[in-house]
Amino acid sequence: MNDTQSTQKHDFIWYVQRARIHSLHHLKLWFIPHHENNHHPHALRPKALKAYSLLLIGVKVATAAFFFVAYPNPAQFAALTESKMIELTNASRTEAGIAALATNSQLTTAAQRKAADMIANNYFAHTSPDG
Known part of the structure; x- marks a missing residue:
């Protein structure tokens, strides 16, 4: 290693050490109360x-x-959730060797009415507050 390379290496190490000290000084100013920041971290x-x-x-x-x-329309999101839930349930049932489920309009209507009742009466349970 010649003198030029040695000097360049020394300069680089000095620069890195100086940058590290400078960074630590800023961290100290920002987070540690001391006389340089008037005991109030920045x-x-x-x-x-x-x-x-x-x-x-x-x-x-x-x-x-x-x-x-x-999701500009919450009803659109609910429809996506409903179809995705049926799709995922049927995928799991198929893996388990069980027949897939089909949608039933009467059950869907009953579920929508139950959800509307829970919203109207401000509760979240299988049974209504009235019993």
């Missing part, structure tokens, strides 16, 4: 807390917007 200052709040609100709005765009 991460807990009002501006930072406002930024965190805005970020969380933005994520919440973006998530709600995504679901609103992906």
Whole structure:
């Protein structure tokens, strides 16, 4: 190894060590109370807390917007869920060697009426609050 390579290697190591120390100093300023940050970590200052709040609100709005765009009509999502549930159930039954299920309009109507009653009377159970 000649002197130029040795110097370049030394310079690179020095640069990496300096960058590491600089990064640790910033972490210390942001998270550890000490005299350089007036014993108030930057991460807990009002501006930072406002930024965190805005970020969380933005994520919440973006998530709600995504679901609103992906599933604009809740009834459409329910129909997808119903058909997917029947499909998955029949796949499991076929694997087990059991005959597949077929949809029954009377049972579907009864289930829809039960769901409407639970929503109207604000309960979630097999039996209604009236008994």
